[in-house]
Amino acid sequence: MPELPEVEVVRAGLEPAVTDATITGVEVFEVRSLRRHDSAAGDFAALLTGRVMRAPARRGKFLWIPLRTRTADEPDRAIVAHLGMSGQILLREPGTTAEGLLRIRLHVDNPAHGELWIDFVDQRIFGSMAVDLLVPTADGLPGGFGTDDPLVPTQVAHIARDPLDPAFDDERFAATLARKNSGIKRVLLDQTVVSGIGNIYADEALWAAKMHYAQPASSLSRPRIRVLLAEIRLVLERALAEGGTSFDAQYVNVNGASGYFSHSLNVYGREGRPCPRCGRPIVREQFMNRSSHLCPYCQRLR
Numbered sequence: 001m002p003e004l005p006e007v008e009v010v011r012a013g014l015e016p017a018v019t020d021a022t023i024t025g026v027e028v029f030e031v032r033s034l035r036r037h038d039s040a041a042g043d044f045a046a047l048l049t050g051r052v053m054r055a056p057a058r059r060g061k062f063l064w065i066p067l068r069t070r071t072a073d074e075p076d077r078a079i080v081a082h083l084g085m086s087g088q089i090l091l092r093e094p095g096t097t098a099e100g101l102l103r104i105r106l107h108v109d110n111p112a113h114g115e116l117w118i119d120f121v122d123q124r125i126f127g128s129m130a131v132d133l134l135v136p137t138a139d140g141l142p143g144g145f146g147t148d149d150p151l152v153p154t155q156v157a158h159i160a161r162d163p164l165d166p167a168f169d170d171e172r173f174a175a176t177l178a179r180k181n182s183g184i185k186r187v188l189l190d191q192t193v194v195s196g197i198g199n200i201y202a203d204e205a206l207w208a209a210k211m212h213y214a215q216p217a218s219s220l221s222r223p224r225i226r227v228l229l230a231e232i233r234l235v236l237e238r239a240l241a242e243g244g245t246s247f248d249a250q251y252v253n254v255n256g257a258s259g260y261f262s263h264s265l266n267v268y269g270r271e272g273r274p275c276p277r278c279g280r281p282i283v284r285e286q287f288m289n290r291s292s293h294l295c296p297y298c299q300r301l302r
Contacts, residue, residue, distance in 0.1 A: 002083045004060060004162055004196030005239035010089050011058045011146055017091050017116055018053045018065055018108065024115075025049060025107035033103040033122060036082070036155060037130035047131045048079065048106070059144035059165065060195025062156045063089075066134065066149065076134035080153045081120070087127025092117040104129050130155065141167040162196035163233050164240075174225045177217040184220065184228075185213035185292060197232065200268045201239065203293045205232040207267040212301040213292045219302075238264065267293040 002010075026045035028034065037044050054066040057078075064078040081089060090099070094107075094115050104120040120129055134151040137143050143152035145165050161168045173194060180187045187193055188202045197205070206213055208231040211224075220228070242264060266276050271284040275295035284291045 002061060002087075003198035003201055004058075004164065004236055005201070007058055007061050007063055007083060007196075008145065008164075008240055010083075011056045011063050013091070014056050014063075014065070014089065014118075015146070017110060017113060018118070019055045020052060021108040021110040021113075021116070022052050023048045023050065023106055024109050027105040027107075028103075029105070030103040030122075030125060032125050033120065033128055034130065036080070036128040036132075038132075041131065041133075044129075044131060047077070053079070053108070055146060057144045057147035057149075059152065059156050060159050060162045060191055061198075062144075062153075062159060062195075064132070064144075064153050064156065066147070066151070067131075076151055077131055078134050078153050080130045080132045080155050082128050084122065084124065084126030084128065086123040088119075088121040090119045090121060092119050139167065159191050160193055160195045163194060163229060164196070164236055168194075170226070170229060173229070174222055177220060177225060180217040182217060183214040184211060184217045185287065187217045188232075189288075196236070199290050199292075200265070201232070201235055203268045204235045204266060207294060207299060208235060210298050212299045213287060213294060214301055267295065269293065 026048050028044060034044055041047070052068040054068060056063060056065045062080065062082055064080045066076070066078045069076060081087070083089075094117055096117065099119060099121045101121045101123050102119055103122050103125065106118040108116050108118060110116055120127070132153040132155050134143075135154055135157060137150045137152050140150050142148050142150055145162070176193055177187060180193075185202050185206060188197050189199070202213070205228065209224075209228045211228060267282050270282045271293060273282050274280065275282055275298060278295060278297050280295060280297045282293055282295055284293050
């Protein structure tokens with residue numbers, strides 16, 4: 001599943017194309033890709049046609065594009081996109097041969113770039129697009145990365161801020177960990193505690209911080225939590241700089257190019273290979289319905 005770096009690469013790629021662009025048409029080829037759209041609020045295509053988009057925003061793995069309001073009493077709305085397991089948002093020139101897995105297409109007219117197609121492609125159809133209402137954030141701060149508006153889609157309101165969000169509260173995060181007896185990796189994957197971190201970057205950050213994935217979160221001291229947060233941010237920023245992690249053709253940017261952070265991974269997917277720090281073999285252990293990769297020597301359960 002795409003994690004924060006992969007979604008942020010998409011957001012940044014969309015920004016120059018969608019900001020101030022007008023949606024001139026909408027084609028829906030797969031209604032299952034609208035599973036999170038509330039049809040009672042209006043038809044998806046009708047709600048979007050003729051609307052002007054603003055700069056895209058992101059919180060964790062969720063991406064949204066606010067729509068400009070047309071009247072003073074019109075509610076704030078946004079296009080919310082969730083990539084699921086295999087979703088892609090691709091920018092295409094009009095007339096480009098359609099992808100076989102094309103689910104939704106937005107026809108847009110950008111004042112600087114002219115006509116463009118925004119294609120939502122999804123192999124497994126776990127991802128979705130929806131038009132959703134924007135509501136005030138609980139803390140009154142900007143809704144997410146890429147926006148100054150203190151608004152967030154209703155579908156994203158329960159999602160915690162991510163470590164790269166300027167409004168992320170380190171002290172609140174530490175206080176939450178102090179109340180959690182679950183293993184630290186389980187807590188890091190809880191999107192209501194901290195968002196944007198999935199299996200790949202949890203394993204990488206825990207290795208960098210020399211922490212075992214099963215270490216109870218409540219056992220971590222404040223200095224250890226600061227180290228962990230620093231390593232989480234470092235691994236996310238490094239992955240972002242390298243375009244994210246692509247193991248196959250599913251994880252690509254808006255131009256269809258793959259990220260190359262997979263070449264910089266220290267433990268994830270490296271079972272049996274030497275630990276870059278101590279040289280002992282990396283192991284893979286069952287964790288929930290997935291796996292954890294770690295160095296048993298460097299990451300001891302304390």
